[in-house]
Amino acid sequence: MSGYRQAKPTEGSDDPRESGHHEHRFDRRAALKALGIGASGIAAFSCSDREKAERLQDEAAQIPADLDWGKAPCRFCGTGCGVEVGVKDGKALAVRGDLASPVNRGLLCVKGYHLPGFLYGEDRLTHPMRRQADGTLEKITWDEALDLIAEKFGSALKDHGPESVAVYGSGQWTVFDGYAALKWVKGGMKSNNLDPNARLCMASAVMGFMTQFQSDEPMGCYEDFEAGDDFLLWGNNMAEMHPVLFSRILERKRQSPGTRIIDIATRRTPTSDYADLYVEFRPGSDLALANGILHLLVKNESIDRAFLEENVTFRRGIEDLEQIGYGCYGDQAERYTFKDEAKESTFEELVQFLEDYTPEKVEAISGVPAAQIRSLAEMYGQGYRNTVSLWCMGVNQHVRGTWMNNLITDLHLITGKISRPGNNPFSLTGQPSACGTVREVGTLSNRLPADMVVMNEEHRKTAEEIWGLPEGTINSKPGYHAVDMFRALSRGDVKAMWIQVTNPWVTMPNLERFERKPGDGRFVVVSDIYPTPTTDVADLILPSAAWIEREGVFGNSERRTQQWNRLIDPPGEAKEDAWQIIQVAKRMGMENLFPWPENDWHEPMFEEYRRFTLGRGKDLASYEQLKKTRGLMWPVVDGKETSYRYAAGHDPYVKKSSGVHFYKAKGYGERAALWLRPYHPPAEVPDEAFPFWLCTGRVLEHWHTGSMTRRVKELHQAVPKAYIEINRADALELGVKTGDRVRVLSRRGEIELPVEIDGRGKTPRGTVFIPFFDESCLVNRLTLDAMDSISKEPDYKKCAVRIEQAP
Amino acid sequence: MIRTLAKWMLLFSSAIGLGCQEEPGAQDSVPGRPGGLKSAGWVRAERRAFDGAPPVIPHRRFGPPCLTCHNDRGIDVAGVGFAPANPHARTEGLSDRSRCEQCHVFRHSEEVWTPSDFTGLRQTLANSRSAYQGAPPVIPHRVFMRENCFACHTGPAAREAIRCTHPERVRCQQCHVPVTTNDRFLQE
Numbered sequence: 001m002s003g004y005r006q007a008k009p010t011e012g013s014d015d016p017r018e019s020g021h022h023e024h025r026f027d028r029r030a031a032l033k034a035l036g037i038g039a040s041g042i043a044a045f046s047c048s049d050r051e052k053a054e055r056l057q058d059e060a061a062q063i064p065a066d067l068d069w070g071k072a073p074c075r076f077c078g079t080g081c082g083v084e085v086g087v088k089d090g091k092a093l094a095v096r097g098d099l100a101s102p103v104n105r106g107l108l109c110v111k112g113y114h115l116p117g118f119l120y121g122e123d124r125l126t127h128p129m130r131r132q133a134d135g136t137l138e139k140i141t142w143d144e145a146l147d148l149i150a151e152k153f154g155s156a157l158k159d160h161g162p163e164s165v166a167v168y169g170s171g172q173w174t175v176f177d178g179y180a181a182l183k184w185v186k187g188g189m190k191s192n193n194l195d196p197n198a199r200l201c202m203a204s205a206v207m208g209f210m211t212q213f214q215s216d217e218p219m220g221c222y223e224d225f226e227a228g229d230d231f232l233l234w235g236n237n238m239a240e241m242h243p244v245l246f247s248r249i250l251e252r253k254r255q256s257p258g259t260r261i262i263d264i265a266t267r268r269t270p271t272s273d274y275a276d277l278y279v280e281f282r283p284g285s286d287l288a289l290a291n292g293i294l295h296l297l298v299k300n301e302s303i304d305r306a307f308l309e310e311n312v313t314f315r316r317g318i319e320d321l322e323q324i325g326y327g328c329y330g331d332q333a334e335r336y337t338f339k340d341e342a343k344e345s346t347f348e349e350l351v352q353f354l355e356d357y358t359p360e361k362v363e364a365i366s367g368v369p370a371a372q373i374r375s376l377a378e379m380y381g382q383g384y385r386n387t388v389s390l391w392c393m394g395v396n397q398h399v400r401g402t403w404m405n406n407l408i409t410d411l412h413l414i415t416g417k418i419s420r421p422g423n424n425p426f427s428l429t430g431q432p433s434a435c436g437t438v439r440e441v442g443t444l445s446n447r448l449p450a451d452m453v454v455m456n457e458e459h460r461k462t463a464e465e466i467w468g469l470p471e472g473t474i475n476s477k478p479g480y481h482a483v484d485m486f487r488a489l490s491r492g493d494v495k496a497m498w499i500q501v502t503n504p505w506v507t508m509p510n511l512e513r514f515e516r517k518p519g520d521g522r523f524v525v526v527s528d529i530y531p532t533p534t535t536d537v538a539d540l541i542l543p544s545a546a547w548i549e550r551e552g553v554f555g556n557s558e559r560r561t562q563q564w565n566r567l568i569d570p571p572g573e574a575k576e577d578a579w580q581i582i583q584v585a586k587r588m589g590m591e592n593l594f595p596w597p598e599n600d601w602h603e604p605m606f607e608e609y610r611r612f613t614l615g616r617g618k619d620l621a622s623y624e625q626l627k628k629t630r631g632l633m634w635p636v637v638d639g640k641e642t643s644y645r646y647a648a649g650h651d652p653y654v655k656k657s658s659g660v661h662f663y664k665a666k667g668y669g670e671r672a673a674l675w676l677r678p679y680h681p682p683a684e685v686p687d688e689a690f691p692f693w694l695c696t697g698r699v700l701e702h703w704h705t706g707s708m709t710r711r712v713k714e715l716h717q718a719v720p721k722a723y724i725e726i727n728r729a730d731a732l733e734l735g736v737k738t739g740d741r742v743r744v745l746s747r748r749g750e751i752e753l754p755v756e757i758d759g760r761g762k763t764p765r766g767t768v769f770i771p772f773f774d775e776s777c778l779v780n781r782l783t784l785d786a787m788d789s790i791s792k793e794p795d796y797k798k799c800a801v802r803i804e805q806a807p
Numbered sequence: 808m809i810r811t812l813a814k815w816m817l818l819f820s821s822a823i824g825l826g827c828q829e830e831p832g833a834q835d836s837v838p839g840r841p842g843g844l845k846s847a848g849w850v851r852a853e854r855r856a857f858d859g860a861p862p863v864i865p866h867r868r869f870g871p872p873c874l875t876c877h878n879d880r881g882i883d884v885a886g887v888g889f890a891p892a893n894p895h896a897r898t899e900g901l902s903d904r905s906r907c908e909q910c911h912v913f914r915h916s917e918e919v920w921t922p923s924d925f926t927g928l929r930q931t932l933a934n935s936r937s938a939y940q941g942a943p944p945v946i947p948h949r950v951f952m953r954e955n956c957f958a959c960h961t962g963p964a965a966r967e968a969i970r971c972t973h974p975e976r977v978r979c980q981q982c983h984v985p986v987t988t989n990d991r992f993l994q995e
Contacts, residue, residue: 086928094859094860094927094928095858095860096859096949097951099951105900106900107900107901107952108910108950109909109910110861110909110910110911113856113861113910114860117856117925117927119925120923120924121921121922121924122923122924123921123922243906244909246906246909247901247905247906248900250904250905250906251900251901254904270908274904274906350886678897700908700909710920710921711855711920711921711923712923712925713856714856714863715912715915716918716920717863717915717917717918718912718913718915718917719912720916720918720920760844
C-alpha cells in the first residue's frame, strides 16, 4: 500500500476489511468517511441494502480509471493548502481541494483551483539558452550550460574570492533546492552570499521571533482560527492574500457570533467589508499605535503580572534615528550593515517608556481616534477572550518591521495571551516554503539550518560535522543580504550570480538602480519556467521543472512540512533546481557534498538535513512519515506533531505541567524578551512635490510577479493589468475618473497606468495603491530601497509619489 | 423536450451575453457552425477551466450581495434570466458570509496574456450509472461543495440530462450513493 492511501482517515473503523487489502473498497470507504457521510449516510439502509450499495460501488470501481490523483501542497502562497491533482496521459487536467488536509479541508481559492493551468503556457522554457554577443539566445546542451556555470563561478572564486559569487534563491524553492544551494554555497564555495527573495517578504518576522524567543517561527497554528474570539489583522488583507484561512475565521464567526474581526490598516480592502471594526492609521504609525495600546494595558492594569514574572525578560535596543538610518541614503547607500544591540531593561523602565504614548499623543501621530485605541486596548486586555494577532507584508515590509513584529508580540506577552489555543501572535507567509526552506533550512546570508548562524563557532562546527567537512570550512562572515547583493552586482563586486525561482527584475525596490545589460563583465544565470524580465537580462537561462513535475517538500506558515511526489514529467529538457545545483557542484569538484545515487537522492538528502533539526526543538518528521501524511507540524517527536510550541501539554520539550516554557531562549534565561521599541517616522513622507503616499501590494487573482497566474486564462481575464487606486476626492481634484490613464512619478522613476476608483480597495485621501504583478507596468521603478534596520527587508508600503494626467 | 432545451440554451446565452462586452448574439453561435447554437454543456465548459473548477461569473457586477439571487433555490431575475441556486448552501465549513469572489471571478477581458496548451478535464456523464435498469443511479462526482443537489439537478438551470424527475423526494442520498471516484491514486 502506498503511504498516500494509508493517510486516509481510518480511525474508528469497525470493518476489518478496511485494513487495506482491498484497494477499491478501501479507497471508496475512506473517501466516504472523509466526506463525513460514511456511517450516517448508510445508517438509514438495512444490511442487505448496504451490501447492495457496496456491491454497486465496487462494480463502479472496476471501471477503468479516468484520472490518477496525487497529493501536493498548493504552489502559491504560504497557507499550504492540500490539493489533489488529477493526471491523465502525463498531463495535469484538474485539481480539487484535499478533504484530508487539515489546512484547507477541501476548500481552495481561485488561484488554487486553477493550479494546473500555470504549467502549460506555450512559452515554457524547455532547454538551456546562452546569450550571444548580439543579445540573441542560442540553444545549448545541459552539459555545456553546467560546464559554463562551473567555469564562471570557479574563476570568480579563484580570482576574486568567495565574496564575488552569489546565489539568489526563493521561498518557492523546495527544501531540496534550498538545502542543495546552502550546502554548495556555504559548505562548497565557502561563501555566505546566499540570500532569498524571502528577505523581501518575511525577514522581519524572522528577526521578530529570533529577538524575542531566540527561535524562529510562530508558536501557534491554524487551529487558532477555531479557538480565537478576537482576530486583529495588522495591515493584512487576509480576504485576498490568505483567503482559505480567512474562510476559517468567517466560519468561526458564523458558529460563534461573538467573534470579532478587527482590520487595522492604511486602506480599505475586501477584508474591511467583513470587519467588526476598521481602524485606519497613517502609514508607518502602527509603531505608535501598538505602543499606545501597551500604554493603556499597563495603565488599566490589564496585564498578566504572574506571567511576566515567570516567563518574560525586558530588552531595549538602539533607538537613535540618526545612528540607525534607513539604508538608502548617503553613506549607507551601497551597503547597509546596522547592527542592533540588546540592553537589559526592566518593567519599570517599560512603564516610563510608555508614558510618551498616551491615547491623545498616539492619535496625533497615527490619526486613529483615541476612543478606537481604547477599544483595541480593551480587546487585548480582556483576559476571558482569546486573541489572535495576524500580520504579513504590512508589518514586515516596514523600515522598522522587526520593531513592529516585536510590539505585536509584546501585546501578547504583557497580557499572557501566548502559546495557548486561540491566543497567539501569528505571522503569515506569502510563499509556499518561506518557512520550510528559507527559515528552516536557513538559506539566508547569515544562517545555517535549524536557527543556527554562521557567526557562531559551535553552529559552524555542528554543520561541518554533519556535512563531513573539515573544521573551519564554513565562512564566519555573513554575506550580502538581498538588496545589498544586487547593489554589489551593480557595482561589480559580485562577478557571478545564480538566480532561481524568482523574478528580481520585477521585485527589487528602486528597480532602476539595478538595471543591467548582459555582457557587462558579470555572469548572471537564471533558472525559471517562463521568460520574465529577469531572464531578459540573464547571460544563461536554464529551464526548471515546476511543482508536481518533480519531487518536493514545502513548509507552510504553521510549521507544517508537506511532501509530494513527482506526478508528471517536466516539459522538454527542464530539470529541477536542486539537480542543477548538484550537477554544477560536481563539476567544481565538490561531489563529496552530494554523495547520493543520481536516481534516488531525495530521501537521503532530506534525512541528512533532518539531522540538523533533531533534539533542537525543530525536529522534522522522517521522510517516510511525511510521505504518508498531509504534512506534520514540527517539532515532531516520536512521530507526533506539535500544535502549540512552548506550551505544556502540547510541546514535548516543555517539562512543566502547566503554563509555558520558552526553552529556546537560552540567552534570556529561557524567558521571552519583551522589547521596548519607539516610534520612528518612515524613510520618505509625502511633501509638496510628491504629495501622495504610495502603497504596493497584491490582488487575489495574481501571485507575486504574475509569471504563473497571468498565464492562466481565467485569472488573467479577471485582473488583466495593473491599475492605481485613487481616493474619489483626490481623483476629483486631479480631474481623473476610472479608466483614465495617469503618470505616477517618484524621485526614482515613473510609470503610466489606468485609474480605479472605489474598486475592490479604497484608499484614504492622500494615499494610492498599485499592485506589483504586472511586468509591463513596474511599480518598483517608484519604490524606495529603504530597509528595516534589523532584518534588512525593504519597505514596499511607503514612499512619496506625484500623479499627473497622462499626456 | 428539444424545445425546452433550446429555450434554456437561449436563456443561458443571453445571460452570458450580459457579462461580456461583445455584441449581442455573438455568444450564441458556435465557431465554425454559423447559426448553430451552443449546447448547455458547451456553455458550461466555456465558463470553467476544467470540470471541477469554479465557474467564472458570466454577468456584470450587480448591486446586491451574490446570495440575494443565488440563494438555495435560485430565482428568476427580471430582465436577466434565472440565477442558479447556490450549490454550496449546505457546505460545512463554508459560511453564508463566505466571500464568493474567493473562488468565482469576473471576466474583465477576453484576451489571453500568453497562449496556453492547457486542456482541462471535460465533464463526462458516462460515469453516472445504475446497477440495473430502474435502479437509482449513483452520484458520479464528489459531493463536497455540492451538497445542495437541487442547485444543479432541479429548476430551470438544470440541464436536461441531469434533471431530477422527483424533486419532491427531498433526501437524495437515501437512494443515490456517491461514488466519489473511480480513480486510482498515484503511487510512489
